[in-house]
Amino acid sequence: MAFARRMGAFDAEVSGPGAAAFALAPPLEALFTVGDGNFDISFRAGGDEGSSANPAAVLRAWRQGESLVPLLGGGVAPLPAGWLERFGRRVADLLAARGERDELPASALPDLGRLCEELDLPPPPALAKLRPLLEEFDGLPEPVLPGDLRASLRIYQHQGVAWLSFLRQAGLGALLADDMGLGKTLQASCVLEPGSLVVAPTSVLHNWKAELARFRPGLRVGVYHGPQRRLDPKDDVVLTTYAILRLDTDALVAKRWRTVVLDEAQAIKNPDSQLAVAACKLQADFRICLSGTPVENRLEELWSQLHFLNPGFLGGRKDFQDRYAKAIADGQPGAAAHLRGRIKPFVLRRLKREVAPELPPRTEVVLHCTLSEEERKVYDAVRAAAMSDVVERLSAGGNVLAALEALLRLRQAACHSALVPGQQAEGSSKLELLAEQLEQAVADGHKALVFSQWTSLLDKVEPRLRQAGIRFNRLDGATADRSAVVSEFQAEDGPPVMLLSLKAGGTGLNLTAADHVFLLDPWWNPAAEDQAADRAHRIGQERPVFVHRLVAEDTVEERILALQERKRALAEAALGGGTTAGGITRDELLELLA
Incomplete structure (x- = not known):
């Protein structure tokens, strides 16, 4: 674009055999025609009889903010900027769908129909049978x-x-x-x-x-x-x-x-x-x-x-x-x-x-716990041992595996010190908070689901529930008869608590006997947690559902909650009314570990 402006201000005569390649032609005009299930698009300098430009080159130049595009027979021509601003995105969609086959798939007919409507052209006859999809x-x-x-x-x-x-x-x-x-x-x-x-x-x-x-x-x-x-x-x-x-x-x-x-x-x-x-x-x-x-x-x-x-x-x-x-x-x-x-x-x-407005409400609650002095020492030691080296390598473009490993250890230390290799501990602040909440829920006649990504953490929940006198059953990847475990829990006289691994219990289960869900370890992908919560909050549920996220204060778990909100924006942008989105990036990993 800058080059084009300089050439426009160039006050001299250009001659020689190569001059034709830079000759300025009249502005391009878009010529769009429609057949039965396909289309044709061309861009010609000065109308029907003028030199043409490759449509893909025109759209590429437009997206890059250029003002001129080369013509196939030599010379350059100004882009039809106004036309492209109105219709360029839809034309690009159609060209991408047609690809190299020169055949428009039937799934792109609604796109073609919308463009025809905007151009005030008759729609392709093949679109008639798909009309309800546009209405x-x-x-x-x-x-x-x-x-x-x-x-x-x-x-x-x-x-x-x-x-x-x-x-x-x-x-x-x-x-x-x-x-x-x-x-x-x-x-x-x-x-x-x-x-x-x-x-x-x-x-x-x-x-x-x-x-x-x-x-x-x-x-x-x-x-x-x-x-x-x-x-x-x-x-x-x-x-x-x-x-x-x-x-x-x-x-x-x-x-x-x-x-x-x-x-x-x-x-x-x-x-x-x-x-x-x-x-x-x-x-x-x-x-x-x-x-x-x-x-x-x-x-x-x-x-x-x-x-x-x-x-x-x-x-x-x-x-x-x-x-x-x-x-x-x-x-x-x-x-x-x-x-x-x-x-x-x-x-x-x-x-x-x-x-389903008749479905009872779902309330989300964050339950904060404070690490004990011993737990804080373990957490800080894990952080000090790995963070400076990992962050330095990640910032320099190193492999993310080391960062993910460090993040895993920090998350485990926030839940239970004994999950960290080389450490031993009888209990944890988070499990004490869980036990208190479950004791209260069970005493009030409620049933609860307890999810963790780690079966090793569920192993440590079990003795604490036995100590509290709370009956429970469990479903994870090692469960042979899932339906029997589910039926036992769903029964009126069944155990009031079910322990589940997030992977094995996050999909395909109807557990409407529960109206409390506890998520022990937050994950940066909120979809996995939502799937777990919806084991209870689904058609057939008659009571309000409470989803509790247990989060250790002043740990990486608090940053994960913030990242979850950005992840929700991703799905909202594609399927709802949002406008921005983004996946987990190297910078986000650095942010979690900082």
């Missing part, structure tokens, strides 16, 4: 519910089934991102047909089998898991796990499925992982992702899921990173709203407060 879903046809359905759908669930049925008919993928506890499994079950595959975490496989037996008894359900697993052609619905999908990719991609459901679809959030690659190879007429937390740390996670559902829709990964993730992280005006508008036809997200 707040008001025109969705009534779904044909399966004859064997044994459930009474709530109003929002009925709308969800109508939306899923519509997208199935259109051959487009759907991300059902309802808040946890609103019945995503039931809604997905309503559109399953013979020849369906459900991929889920191992921890929820039994839940899927039980839910299908309850809601869709007419379907024959097979579980493809275990050492003797085999695909039975008589099964209407096959249930399997992400681990098996990765191990048996060839067997699962050899069959074309009517419907493929990925439950807890954030499992494919890393597009480079073997799991995400295997999922994208699955052949299916209809694809569904279910996730209450489709965005946890980076917007790239959303791209990965939508790439599985509707390949090409959001363009290439690098293009998405450049035009959306970075723009939203930088707070570029309109970037987050534009992304939300684009994905809206394929992402349905309802929050509990919006669609």
Whole structure:
């Protein structure tokens, strides 16, 4: 741009064979035409007969703030800045979706329709059948519910089934991102047909089998898991796990499925992982992702899921990173709203407060504890031993693993000194606070869930509960019969406390007998904690739910709470009304360790 200004002030004659390359042509004009399901865009200097510029080069120059762009036949021309300000973002979306195939995927037709409307052009005829997706879903046809359905759908669930049925008919993928506890499994079950595959975490496989037996008894359900697993052609619905999908990719991609459901679809959030690659190879007429937390740390996670559902829709990964993730992280005006508008036809997200006002309130409480003198000495020693060296190496661009290890030790020291290698301690301030809270809750007739990321910490909770005379049971990765443990706790005469590891107990469980949830060790990804809390705060809960976060004062845990708020902004930017977002960065690690 600076060069262009200097050339404009250059008062001399330029001659020679290379001069043509710098000849200034008339301003570019955009020529946009629409066919049935595709489009053509060209930029010509002086109209139809003028020299043209590569559309990708025009958009790149515009994004970089340039005023001129080279022409294909030589010379340069001024950009149509006003036109690009109004329509450039949508044109870039369409070009990215079309990619090198020169074929626009059906999932991009709503984008094309919006641009046609803004340009006052007739929409492509192929868009007519997708019109309800552009009109707040008001025109969705009534779904044909399966004859064997044994459930009474709530109003929002009925709308969800109508939306899923519509997208199935259109051959487009759907991300059902309802808040946890609103019945995503039931809604997905309503559109399953013979020849369906459900991929889920191992921890929820039994839940899927039980839910299908309850809601869709007419379907024959097979579980493809275990050492003797085999695909039975008589099964209407096959249930399997992400681990098996990765191990048996060839067997699962050899069959074309009517419907493929990925439950807890954030499992494919890393597009480079073997799991995400295997999922994208699955052949299916209809694809569904279910996730209450489709965005946890980076917007790239959303791209990965939508790439599985509707390949090409959001363009290439690098293009998405450049035009959306970075723009939203930088707070570029309109970037987050534009992304939300684009994905809206394929992402349905309802929050509990919006669609289930009868659900009792959920109250979040931070319970602070003060480390004892001995605990403070251990914590400060851990911090002094590692911090200066780790922070120095991290600041110099070193590997983050050492920083994460130091952070782990600090978090453990904040919970119980005996978790730190080489240290011994009988109890901890945090566990004393937990015991006091549980004694009071149990005495008042309440039931409680106690979560930790470390089974070693749960091991230390057990003797303290026995000392207090509090009955409990436990669910973690070593639990063989999860359903029996859940049934025992849910029973009216069952134990009033359940200890759970965050990984094993954070998803797929209905634990509405509890109305108190205790989170022993805060984690910087709030989605994991929210999933745990929603084991109790879900449809079927009749009492207010209290979520207690136990935090040691003047420790790294207080900084983690602040970081959680920034993480929530990430999901809000993509799915709600927020405008900025960001994943965990090297600077954030430094901030936690400072």
